Amino acid sequence: MTSKYSLFKKGFGPFPSEIVRLPFPNPYRRPAGLSEADFVDYAIQQLENAFVAQIDPEVVAAIVIEPIQGEGGFIPTPPRFLQRIRELCTQHGIVMVADEIQCGFGRTGKLFACEHYDIVPDLLTTAKSLAAGMPLAAVTGRAEIMDAPHPGGLGGTYSGNPLACAAAIEAIDMIRQPEFLARATAIGERLRQHLEEFQSHHPLIGDVRGVGAMMAMELVRDRQAKTPAPDEVARITQETLKRGLITIRAGLYSNCVRFLPPLNITDAQIDEGMAIVAEALHVISAEQTAAR
Ligand SMILES: Cc1ncc(COP(=O)(O)O)c(C=O)c1O
Missing domain, CATH: 3.40.640.10 (Type I PLP-dependent aspartate aminotransferase-like (Major domain))
Structure with missing residues (x-):
């Protein structure tokens, strides 16, 4: 279906x-x-x-x-x-x-x-x-x-x-425990903080969205036209994988990176993973600048 x-x-x-x-x-x-x-x-x-x-x-x-x-x-x-x-x-x-x-x-x-x-x-x-x-x-x-x-x-x-x-x-x-569900919300908030911070540096990130520990960033070549950037998502996946972090794409145009970590993840593990995403974003942004 x-x-x-x-x-x-x-x-x-x-x-x-x-x-x-x-x-x-x-x-x-x-x-x-x-x-x-x-x-x-x-x-x-x-x-x-x-x-x-x-x-x-x-x-x-x-x-x-x-x-x-x-x-x-x-x-x-x-x-x-x-x-x-x-x-x-x-x-x-x-x-x-x-x-x-x-x-x-x-x-x-x-x-x-x-x-x-x-x-x-x-x-x-x-x-x-x-x-x-x-x-x-x-x-x-x-x-x-x-x-x-x-x-x-x-x-x-x-x-x-x-x-x-x-x-x-x-x-x-x-x-179903309230503490477990509260932790899922806290994980989501931490992810969102990281992603919004990335968005403030990288025009490539058109949107950051999600609910709880189900967050995504949507990559676009141009924030105005919102042209999907699937190749850049594929590059992010390669760069994070090289550094030991598996990321997975999503989106109708395959131009989103989704974050849905296990709900027993620690804050330190979230930060470690997001530091790798930050590095990957820097690599891709540098490539884009060099290509212009
Ligand atoms: C929203 C949604 N519905 C259905 C499926 C398929 O589920 P299943 O493998 O249990 O058939 C998936 C799998 O990723 C899904 O994300």
Whole structure:
């Protein structure tokens, strides 16, 4: 279902039909001159219009959205947009699915990212931190949906793997502790301080954003035109790797570097890692100056 075509779908197929994709309101890339509030209003209008122009709400099974986009570049959904989706789902009897595989389980400083928005989805998908590294994914939801399939109607070779489930029980016990979640928020604040400091020196960094310990910097060749800089992100990845730090890209244009460290990281480790990112940024900036 992903719409990140070039990275995940090119050369594969066929894909399921009748999936309608709507534009995601990315505040950083809104049209010049439009306020963020007006941009969100317009996005909501487009969403409502889709139920007239593209599909009858009566035949829509579900709306799937990441409350905070992961692969898409760590973009928090504007709150009013997500809340309007919740209202429309309730109004039309559509199942609202929050994909929290990347943003859930403490990553953003709350157990689930939806909690930042005061909404409750009908189904929630989780994986990654759920079992702290053991391979496990889960679909959690309202009883009337989860209990609807006939016995045996949902299955899989590894479903309910005992070892992974035991790991998940322990991990959830720890992750839900208020002190653990507070630490995720503190990690995010420390990351943000480093990234904003880098941004003040490097015009290459167009945006710094994220929630809790889910932070990203978006690299652009020109802050005005916001021309994506994916090659520079690839260079950062090479330079940090040379110095012992693995960084990972994100974003529709592969022009973001994402930071989602393990939530047991120490402040000293954050600072050590970010010092390497700073060095990499200096190398890339020097290369750019030399090329001009
Ligand atoms: C938001 C999101 N949804 C779904 C997936 C895929 O999850 P899984 O490997 O459990 O199918 C990923 C993987 O990175 C993801 O980030």
